[in-house]
Amino acid sequence: MEKNYLPFEDLTFPELDALDREKTVFVLSASLLEEHGPHLPFGVDVFVAEFMAEKLIGEISKTHPGFTIVKFPPLHVGSGGIRWMGTINSKQRTMRKIVYDYCSHLGKHGFKYVLLSNGHGGLGHVVALEEVARKCSRKFNMSIISPSGKVAFDLMTGKYIEEIENELGQKFSEEEKENLKNDSHAGWWETSVMLLMKPHLVKESYKKLGPYVLTRGQRMRNKVYPGDQGYRGFPAQATKAYAQAVVDVMVKHTMELIGDWLKVEDMKIKASSPLYGMLFFRTNFDRTIIFSVLTLLALMGWYFLG
Numbered sequence: 001m002e003k004n005y006l007p008f009e010d011l012t013f014p015e016l017d018a019l020d021r022e023k024t025v026f027v028l029s030a031s032l033l034e035e036h037g038p039h040l041p042f043g044v045d046v047f048v049a050e051f052m053a054e055k056l057i058g059e060i061s062k063t064h065p066g067f068t069i070v071k072f073p074p075l076h077v078g079s080g081g082i083r084w085m086g087t088i089n090s091k092q093r094t095m096r097k098i099v100y101d102y103c104s105h106l107g108k109h110g111f112k113y114v115l116l117s118n119g120h121g122g123l124g125h126v127v128a129l130e131e132v133a134r135k136c137s138r139k140f141n142m143s144i145i146s147p148s149g150k151v152a153f154d155l156m157t158g159k160y161i162e163e164i165e166n167e168l169g170q171k172f173s174e175e176e177k178e179n180l181k182n183d184s185h186a187g188w189w190e191t192s193v194m195l196l197m198k199p200h201l202v203k204e205s206y207k208k209l210g211p212y213v214l215t216r217g218q219r220m221r222n223k224v225y226p227g228d229q230g231y232r233g234f235p236a237q238a239t240k241a242y243a244q245a246v247v248d249v250m251v252k253h254t255m256e257l258i259g260d261w262l263k264v265e266d267m268k269i270k271a272s273s274p275l276y277g278m279l280f281f282r283t284n285f286d287r288t289i290i291f292s293v294l295t296l297l298a299l300m301g302w303y304f305l306g
Contacts, residue, residue: 004061005069019068021110025060025262027071029053030099030129031120032078035086036186037231039206042086044190048119050074051197052148052254055247056115059255064262067113072102080122082185082222084230092283096128103132107140115258116146121184123220123275126152128283130276134268143264147257149273151250156181160249167245179234182213187233192243199240206235 005027008016031045057069077095081087090098103114114136116129129146137144154160158181165171172180183189194202211234218225219232257271 005057005071008070008072011070016070017109019070019111022112023066024068024070024111025113025115026106026111027053027057027069027115027117028099028102029072029074029117029119030077030095031074031118032081032090032095032122032125033076033086033088034078034081034120035084035230036190037209037235038229039203039209039231039235040186040191040194041201044186044194045078045118045120046074046076047197048190048193049117049148050119051193052119052247052250053115053117055251056117056254056258059251060258060262063255063259067262075099075102078120078122078125079128080125080222081120082224082230084224092124092128095125096132096283099129099132100136103136103142103144104140107136107142112142113262114142114144116144116148118146118148121152121156122222124283126273127275127278130272131283133271137268143261143267145257145261145267145271147254147271149275150257150271151253153273153275154253155246155250156184160246160253163249163252164242164245167248168241176237179211179237183233184214184219185233186231187212187235188237188242189233189246191235191238192240193247195238195240196243196247206238209235211236 029046029049031049033042034045035042036044053071057071060067060069075098077090077098079090079092079095081089099116106114116133118126118129126149130149133144133146136142158177161172161177179188191202191206209231212229212231214225214232257267260270261267
């Protein structure tokens with residue numbers, strides 16, 4: 001099938017240099033390899049990031065035919081994965097620096113637009129991508145967005161429930177709505193989307209996996225618990241139809257953001273997730289705290305001993 005984008009790795013530097021700096025969109029997926037229970041492969045998050053990237057590329061090609069789209073190979077890097085065999089975690093600073101290197105290189109050569117695609121829900125990972133978008137945009141006069149954090153947050157908090165029901169042509173029960181809120185890893189959503197994307201990689205055992213629910217605090221610790229099989233949620237409820245409905249809704253809302261973005265609107269607030277405003281998820285939060293404490297101690301020492 002003919003691609004509607006240019007693979008970055010296939011280009012020569014004269015071909016890259018010939019592209020219009022103001023009319024080229026670069027697309028970069030970044031998600032880690034992570035365990036996903038006994039029924040899903042390590043590559044789920046990367047597969048989702050790439051799947052969504054290609055969906056968005058198709059929509060951009062239709063709605064903004066004047067733009068050339070260049071796609072990077074996916075980055076198999078991320079932070080905040082469950083600490084389990086098969087999860088390749090990087091420090092938040094490390095993955096932010098890698099993504100920053102890609103974006104800043106483009107900025108140094110005058111390119112303007114970069115779309116970051118993500119399939120991983122690690123909170124620090126999501127925030128790090130948004131940090132890259134803001135820092136590079138400011139430093140190199142670029143326009144970079146990472147819209148997945150905002151759209152995924154709205155999805156997980158139930159904002160799109162009615163739209164998904166309309167796509168499915170059926171209503172969720174109150175119990176199902178509650179289950180959706182507690183489904184976070186290799187459960188209902190990720191098993192469903194794998195049935196849609198790569199059904200041959202989904203083990204039939206998913207149909208017999210019972211619910212496994214953790215508190216929000218437990219999920220944030222990313223630990224292995226007694227009886228834990230590496231999933232959090234309701235994988236047995238997975239269906240291809242549910243995944244297709246969610247994907248359609250997510251693409252719709254992401255394209256609304258992309259439409260504003262390519263109109264040169266300021267996207268700092270509009271495309272940011274609420275997580276970005278929570279300072280303890282920021283990459284340098286720990287260093288900021290240490291620096292502040294040391295500064296306070298130094299001032300106290302100067303005041304009392306001076």
